[in-house]
Ligand code: SF4
Ligand code: SF4
């Protein structure tokens with residue numbers, strides 16, 4: 145049944161912009177178009193910038209994630225939808241997160257973003273709450289938007305996406321023109337729900353899913369009673385953006401295709417294995433999170449190494465999550481047969497695994513079992529559970545279980561010790577059913593800590609030390625104890641400890657390229673800004689540094705990959721006809737980055753106190769951890785602190801190391817804030833905002849109170 | 852299958868083949884729009900031709916490349932989304948892009964270039 149239909153004039157994209165967006169309110173079924181103004185394009189560029197700006201205008205400091213005012217905004221960006229440069233089809237999703245109560249942003253592949261753009265819109269705003277489950281359909285060729293009551297009984301994404309692709313495509317050939325956004329049953333019962341964005345894999349003849357994983361966006365989606373979003377657009381071509389200089393874009397793309405063709409096999413093997421290529425490398429460098437980030441390696445890692453996955457995963461040919469991605473990290477394991485749960489015994493496709501999943505669902509919870517990882521991965525995705533949060537929170541639960549904070553009685557019979565694959569799977573199934581201990585687990589680590597302290601009498605110091613969350617978001621899957629810069633890369637972020645702002649472990653720890661505080665601060669300024677830019681444009685980060693030109697190491701700044709930075713400058717200029725350089729690129733990001741920081745402050749967060757990280761991220765919390773790497777730690781006490789470990793107890797040594805490391809983090813925070821133009825409390829200064837042209841009255845009003 | 856083959860030692864780089872090809876294909880004498888390329892070097896000219904190997908077929912994300920009845924690899928322009936991955940991944944560098952078009956183009960083994968080559972530096976061969 146159609147609840148509301150809206151017709152709009154088809155338009156033409158001009159130099160990367162439609163100059164309008166689509167607004168839908170589900171409380172009263174309003175559908176309308178909004179103008180994308182020059183102001184928005186100048187200050188916020190697109191993608192995540194637009195998402196944050198719309199959200200800013202939709203909410204107040206009091207708005208909660210489940211208030212009707214909260215929005216989910218999906219936006220791509222001016223470069224998105226080109227087919228020539230690898231990684232150009234990303235959507236950015238922004239909402240107030242149920243985990244952090246702050247704006248969350250997530251970068252996701254699949255065809256929805258580009259098709260939304262070709263259908264005529266630079267962003268889609270979803271506000272309000274429907275009474276009953278609804279499906280929203282955009283027909284990008286006819287110019288029709290419909291809100292309809294959902295008649296779909298299926299509750300999980302792999303089925304929902306398949307049914308709707310089938311329904312809205314004219315025929316088999318047309319399926320590639322349909323993209324579905326949906327989530328699964330766990331998004332109804334947990335705060336860690338994700339969104340699945342689909343694309344149709346014409347060679348496998350199957351619907352594939354890519355995840356907007358972090359921060360509970362799927363939970364908000366279901367709170368609004370949205371069952372699915374569907375877009376259909378027929379007629380994709382390489383020039384629909386009406387770029388100012390298409391030739392420049394084509395040449396830039398071909399150059400990178402060639403580079404990938406010649407070098408990927410020698411470098412990261414992204415086409416063959418995808419991001420899982422680094423599992424054993426992380427283990428080698430003692431960086432693979434193991435048993436809730438206690439350790440960085442494990443003797444059984446070989447059981448989940450990339451070749452084990454490759455044997456299972458890469459059937460057929462490399463594929464990308466949007467046209468033109470020759471880096472093609474989007475892997476899938478075909479004909480996988482789950483051993484548990486509602487889809488037990490059925491043949492399914494598992495998208496991935498990506499590195500994060502192999503680490504989070506594998507080593508971090510002690511499951512050194514390839515098929516176990518794949519099964520957890522499949523269920524996380526289709527249930528709509530963020531794999532990273534699931535891995536990290538399960539690891540936390542397991543450590544609590546092994547320490548007696550939890551027991552079988554409290555978990556309803558689940559023996560959640562490290563490595564218990566069956567228990568981890570059952571926990572996940574409970575999340576999907578909204579039952580038992582799964583309901584508590586689904587609240588995320590921050591809330592579990594409160595419950596364990598208040599109701600189970602857990603030692604607050606201990607759970608706060610080992611609970612790997614910050615700002616309410618679970619850490620992603622890198623061990624950062626030995627890299628101060630990466631501690632900052634996790635801690636000094638806007639949305640929480642996700643490595644997409646800065647991944648500095650190798651630069652810092654392995655290659656020792658940023659030894660001083662100033663060096664680290666510079667890196668923690670430049671890289672988060674540079675990476676923010678992908679989110680403004682609708683781009684993927686991987687083709688920036690998961691492939692590098694052959695001569696990269698001889699350039700002045702190899703870590704930045706100067707040639708690729710220039711590619712991005714060329715793409716932006718090629719699309720928009722403007723003439724920015726690599727410095728203006730960073731300033732574009734700085735505007736949005738500072739805006740997001742101020743948005744956090746406006747919501748009551750975003751200050752220095754919120755940038756602290758749990759000690760597990762910095763050093764050994766337990767004797768077991770200390771002793772396992774005793775040589776390393778003793779040496780540091782001697783060399784860095786001039787102490788004599790021979791004459792100290794382990795407890796004394798741990799205390800001395802902790803004091804030192806915590807001070808280092810504070811010093812780093814000072815240096816980074818100064819470099820970013822923030823006060824010691826982490827508040828952007830008015831001078832900084834002026835310098836960026838972001839001295840907008842409503843921003844000044846927020847920061848003024850905190851200076 | 853008839854494949855265009857080359858013999859660079861015989862090539863005098865008169866570029867007649869390129870001009871003929873672009874004229875036939877795009878109604879314009881423009882070497883940048885030819886489906887084969889002759890490049891002067893210090894030694895013999897470098898001749899770039901398609902071997903019809905089919906590597907590009909598997910690269911294409913929309914299956915716009917396939918073999919026709921003669922076994923020749925063809926671009927189906929209607930399906931093509933202009934990603935130019937095939938251009939980057941062709942081992943012979945024989946798939947081409949020109950700013951005027953949003954689809955790539957390649958040799959279809961028609962043999963017209965062979966007819967104008969004065970020295971026999973390119974020829975058709977049954978493979
Ligand atoms: S590198 Fe992977 S994630 Fe990035 S665009 Fe390509 S296929 Fe998608
Ligand atoms: S264009 Fe290149 S890849 Fe395609 S058939 Fe010819 S030589 Fe092979």
Ligand code: SF4
Pocket residue numbers: 910911912913914915916926927930931932933934935936937938954955
């Ligand atoms: S340019 Fe066209 S023919 Fe070549 S790979 Fe891309 S879509 Fe296929």
